[in-house]
Amino acid sequence: MQETDALETRLRESVERREALAHRMAEPEVLADVGLLRELAREHSALEPLVRASERYFKLLDDLRQAREVAAETDGELAELAAAEAVELQVEREAAEVELRRLLVPGDPLDDRPAVVEIRAGTGGDEAALFAADLYRMYTRFAAESGWETELIHTSEGALGGVKEVVFIVRGTEAYGRLRYESGVHRVQRVPETESQGRIHTSAATVAVLPEAEEVDVRIDPADLKIDVFRSSGPGGQSVNTTDSAVRITHRPTGLVVSCQDEKSQHKNKAKALRVLRSRLLDREVAAQEAERARERRMQVGTGDRSMKIRTYNFPQNRITDHRIHFTIHRLDAVLGGDLGEVVEALRLAGVEERLAAGAE
Known part of the structure; x- marks a missing residue:
C-alpha cells in the first residue's frame, strides 16, 4: 500500500509539472526566448505519455472503487456482475501500474547505444x-x-x-x-x-x-x-x-x-x-x-x-x-x-x- 501511495504521489506531481510547463510556455518572456521555449517544450512532450497513462490509471482506480462498492452494497446478479468486473479491473490496474513504473524512471542515455x-x-x-x-x-x-x-x-x-x-x-x-x-x-x-x-x-x-x-x-x-x-x-x-x-x-x-x-x-x-x-x-x-x-x-x-x-x-x-x-x-x-x-x-x-x-x- 505504501508503494502504491508513493506511486500515486509521483504521478500527481508529474501531471502538475506538465500543467506548470504549459502555463510557463505561454508567458511572453518565454515565447521571446527560443532556446528556453524549446527546452520547456521538450520536457512537456516527454511527460505526455506519462500523463496519458496516469489519467487512464486514475480512471481505473475510480472504476474499481465503484465496482467494489456495488458488489458490497447490492445482492444477487448485480453483485455478481460487479464482483466479476472488479476482478478484471484489478488485473488492468496492476498492468497499468507496471507500465507507469517504467515511464516514471528516467531513461538511461546509453540505452539506445549499440x-x-x-x-x-x-x-x-x-x-x-x-x-x-x-x-x-x-x-x-x-x-x-x-x-x-x-x-x-x-x-x-x-x-x-x-x-x-x-x-x-x-x-x-x-x-x-x-x-x-x-x-x-x-x-x-x-x-x-x-x-x-x-x-x-x-x-x-x-x-x-x-x-x-x-x-x-x-x-x-x-x-x-x-x-x-x-x-x-x-x-x-x-x-x-x-x-x-x-x-x-x-x-x-x-x-x-x-x-x-x-x-x-x-x-x-x-x-x-x-x-x-x-x-x-x-x-x-x-x-x-x-x-x-x-x-x-x-x-x-x-x-x-x-x-x-x-x-x-x-x-x-x-x-x-x-x-x-x-x-x-x-x-x-x-x-x-x-x-x-x-x-x-x-x-x-x-x-x-x-x-x-x-x-x-
Missing part, C-alpha cells in the same frame, strides 16, 4: 567453449528476431565447433538497454557430447555487454597505445591470411588488450579494435558508477560486477534460472534458440524497480 557483446569460455574446457558458442547463437538469433543487426568483430575458435572468445556488436533500438543485464557468469549443467558415462558436468562462460562508445565519450592518447600486427589464424593456429592484417592494441594506462583479425584489411581491423577499446574504457566508468550505487542501495541487478554468477542453464530439468531476481522458466531449448524476450524483460523490469526505488530515497 551493444558490444563479449563472450568467453570459462571453466570446463571444450564443453565451456561449446557453451560459449551456444550463447553466441542465442544472442544473434535474439538480435535477428528483435530486428537488430550484428557485426562480428573478433572470434577465437575452439575444438568441436566451440569458441574460446567472440566479440560482436548489436545495433538496433535499445540494443544496449535490453542486453545490458546479460553481463556476468553464465553456468551450464548438462551431459557433454564427449561424456561416455552420462555424467552431468558444470561449465561456465562469461558475458560482458558494453555500450558502444563514441569518440566524444572517450579520448584516447595515441601515445598510450601499443599496436602489434600479426597474421590472422584460424582453428588450430593455421594461417588464414598471407599478410600481417590482424591487429592487437594494448592500452598502457589500463592494461586493456583488444585483438581483431576478422577483416582482411589491417586498417579495418585497427578501426574495429579501437571501437571496442573505447567501449571497454567507457564501460569501466559505467561499471564503477553502478558498483558505487550498488554499495549505497544494495542493488541486485545493475551492479556492473562481471564476475558474478548470474544464470544457470540446467539441461536435465529444461530450466533456466536467473539468480539475481530469482526468475525461473522451463523453456531452455526455446531460450537458447533465441526466444530470450521473457528473460530480458524480467531483468529490465527489475532494473526499473531498482531505479524507481533509488529515486524515491
Whole structure:
C-alpha cells in the first residue's frame, strides 16, 4: 500500500509539472526566448505519455472503487456482475501500474547505444567453449528476431565447433538497454557430447555487454597505445591470411588488450579494435558508477560486477534460472534458440524497480 501511495504521489506531481510547463510556455518572456521555449517544450512532450497513462490509471482506480462498492452494497446478479468486473479491473490496474513504473524512471542515455557483446569460455574446457558458442547463437538469433543487426568483430575458435572468445556488436533500438543485464557468469549443467558415462558436468562462460562508445565519450592518447600486427589464424593456429592484417592494441594506462583479425584489411581491423577499446574504457566508468550505487542501495541487478554468477542453464530439468531476481522458466531449448524476450524483460523490469526505488530515497 505504501508503494502504491508513493506511486500515486509521483504521478500527481508529474501531471502538475506538465500543467506548470504549459502555463510557463505561454508567458511572453518565454515565447521571446527560443532556446528556453524549446527546452520547456521538450520536457512537456516527454511527460505526455506519462500523463496519458496516469489519467487512464486514475480512471481505473475510480472504476474499481465503484465496482467494489456495488458488489458490497447490492445482492444477487448485480453483485455478481460487479464482483466479476472488479476482478478484471484489478488485473488492468496492476498492468497499468507496471507500465507507469517504467515511464516514471528516467531513461538511461546509453540505452539506445549499440551493444558490444563479449563472450568467453570459462571453466570446463571444450564443453565451456561449446557453451560459449551456444550463447553466441542465442544472442544473434535474439538480435535477428528483435530486428537488430550484428557485426562480428573478433572470434577465437575452439575444438568441436566451440569458441574460446567472440566479440560482436548489436545495433538496433535499445540494443544496449535490453542486453545490458546479460553481463556476468553464465553456468551450464548438462551431459557433454564427449561424456561416455552420462555424467552431468558444470561449465561456465562469461558475458560482458558494453555500450558502444563514441569518440566524444572517450579520448584516447595515441601515445598510450601499443599496436602489434600479426597474421590472422584460424582453428588450430593455421594461417588464414598471407599478410600481417590482424591487429592487437594494448592500452598502457589500463592494461586493456583488444585483438581483431576478422577483416582482411589491417586498417579495418585497427578501426574495429579501437571501437571496442573505447567501449571497454567507457564501460569501466559505467561499471564503477553502478558498483558505487550498488554499495549505497544494495542493488541486485545493475551492479556492473562481471564476475558474478548470474544464470544457470540446467539441461536435465529444461530450466533456466536467473539468480539475481530469482526468475525461473522451463523453456531452455526455446531460450537458447533465441526466444530470450521473457528473460530480458524480467531483468529490465527489475532494473526499473531498482531505479524507481533509488529515486524515491
